[in-house]
Amino acid sequence: MSFKKxxxxxxxxxxxxxxxxxxPFQKLILSKIKGGASLFCIAPKDSGKTTSLILSVVQKLNGLAFEDAPRALIFVKDKETALNLKSEFESYTRRTDLRIYCAYEEHNIELQREELYLGADIVIATPKRLNKIFYLNGINLNKLQICVVDDAEFLFKNNNFAEVTRTPESIGKCQYLIFSSKFDNRFERWRESFMYNAQVVKSK
Known part of the structure; x- marks a missing residue:
C-alpha cells in the first residue's frame, strides 16, 4: 500500500x-492491516514497525474522536515505553482530534479511572494496570476496534502474556496486531483462540 491511500x-x-x-516491510503489512486482517508482524529493529503501528491505528479511527470509550488499545512493557509511544503518536495526530491516554503502574489508579471517564480514543497501557482498571469498571472495552502489542518480546516476563490474554476474553470481535522481532512459539496459543485466522508476516 502506498502512503497516498x-x-x-x-x-x-x-x-x-x-x-x-x-x-519494504511496511509495504508487506499496511494494506493487510487496512483490510482488517489480524497479523503477527515480525521484523527487526528499524524496519518501520512503530510507524506502521501508528499509521494503522490513526487510519483505522479515521483521525476522528468519537464518544468516550477507547477504540484502540496498545499494550507496552512499561511507563517509559508508553510515554515515548504517546509522544510519537502525537507527532502524527496533531491535525486530528484523537485523544491519547497512557495507563501505567506509577500513576494513581483512581485518578486514572477519572481521567479515562472523560474520554479517550487510543489507550496505551501496561498489561497489569489495564487489567486492574478494567476489573474496577474503570474502562469500557466494548467499543474496541483494534488491539495491539508493541515490541511483544516483553510479554514473556512478569506474567505479561497471561495478563494480555485476559483482554480478548472480555471483548467482542476485534482486529489484533502483534509487533515483534521474532515469532515465539507461545503465540500459537493465541492463533488457536482469539487470533485463529491471523497471518504471520515476516520481514524479507
Missing part, C-alpha cells in the same frame, strides 16, 4: 517528515 492528516505529516514511500 492514507487519510490527509497522515499524508501531510509523512510529507513533512520526508517519508514518501513505505519501507
Amino acid at each position: 492514507l487519510i490527509e492528516p497522515l499524508k501531510d505529516v509523512l510529507d513533512n517528515k520526508g517519508f514518501y514511500e513505505p519501507l
